[in-house]
Amino acid sequence: MTMIAMRMRAFLQGDDVVVRALMFHDEDTGLVTSPYGDVIPAHYIQTVRCSHNDKLVMRCDWGIAISKNPYIEFSFKGGKRGDRVTVSWLDNLGETQSGSTTVR
Amino acid sequence: MNPHRRTIMQLSAHAGAAGLLASSGLLPARALASNAPGWNEALFKATRLEDIARLLGLSLRESQGVGVVGPNIAEIGAAVPVEVKASAAGVDMLGIAVPKNPVALVALFDLEPGALPKVATRIKMAQSSHVYALARVGKELLFSRTFIKVTVGGCG
Numbered sequence: 001m002t003m004i005a006m007r008m009r010a011f012l013q014g015d016d017v018v019v020r021a022l023m024f025h026d027e028d029t030g031l032v033t034s035p036y037g038d039v040i041p042a043h044y045i046q047t048v049r050c051s052h053n054d055k056l057v058m059r060c061d062w063g064i065a066i067s068k069n070p071y072i073e074f075s076f077k078g079g080k081r082g083d084r085v086t087v088s089w090l091d092n093l094g095e096t097q098s099g100s101t102t103v104r
Numbered sequence: 105m106n107p108h109r110r111t112i113m114q115l116s117a118h119a120g121a122a123g124l125l126a127s128s129g130l131l132p133a134r135a136l137a138s139n140a141p142g143w144n145e146a147l148f149k150a151t152r153l154e155d156i157a158r159l160l161g162l163s164l165r166e167s168q169g170v171g172v173v174g175p176n177i178a179e180i181g182a183a184v185p186v187e188v189k190a191s192a193a194g195v196d197m198l199g200i201a202v203p204k205n206p207v208a209l210v211a212l213f214d215l216e217p218g219a220l221p222k223v224a225t226r227i228k229m230a231q232s233s234h235v236y237a238l239a240r241v242g243k244e245l246l247f248s249r250t251f252i253k254v255t256v257g258g259c260g
Contacts, residue, residue, distance in 0.1 A: 063211065065207060067228055068182065075220045092139060
């Protein structure tokens with residue numbers, strides 16, 4: 001699978017930092033059969049770690065029912081402009097990717 | 105002769121061999137699923153909400169302290185936008201479940217101190233179903249649900 005860089009945005013809304021992240025991942029469920037009759041093996045993100053300046057804010061456990069090219073939006077307190085926000089995922093085949101941005 | 109026939113024959117032969125290899129355990133470990141550390145496989149095999157609560161060691165209770173927002177009708181079940189938020193105090197985990205999907209649990213979000221109990225994402229839905237929002241408070245798993253009608257399923 002070719003890796004496309006994650007798209008991220010983090011901005012202040014009042015006192016809270018809102019983070020939006022779009023990951024590029026096939027999210028194959030393992031339930032789909034290809035036109036050739038063979039099952040497309042499961043390949044999906046299982047855990048996602050979201051951190052604010054290297055401090056963990058949220059940890060996600062995902063199953064097969066997250067859409068292809070997963071999108072998440074979450075928010076946290078205690079951030080300020082210029083802080084670093086990082087999102088990294090790990091899938092069931094051991095592939096991993098991480099992306100980061102600064103709070104605007 | 106159909107020029108694609110050769111390709112199709114080759115592909116299906118390849119698929120057959122791969123299947124044989126996988127079942128006999130000859131493929132390298134990477135091709136077989138190796139779960140991420142901390143990822144609870146049993147949870148993501150459950151098909152009922154009660155089983156999810158039992159596996160988490162929590163008691164299930166319907167509550168207005170948690171809510172799920174989504175469209176009334178989703179044209180395609182492959183990407184249904186949903187938002188889960190909790191107003192109850194002391195929520196340290198949120199979740200989404202669709203019991204009519206092949207795997208009931210969609211996602212769990214472990215909130216560290218500072219994270220707000222509000223998460224939005226896009227989920228797959230196999231058919232029209234209730235979508236459950238889950239929130240952990242102490243030893244309880246609060247839930248509420250909303251019905252989303254799916255015109256075309258997105259799981260198979």
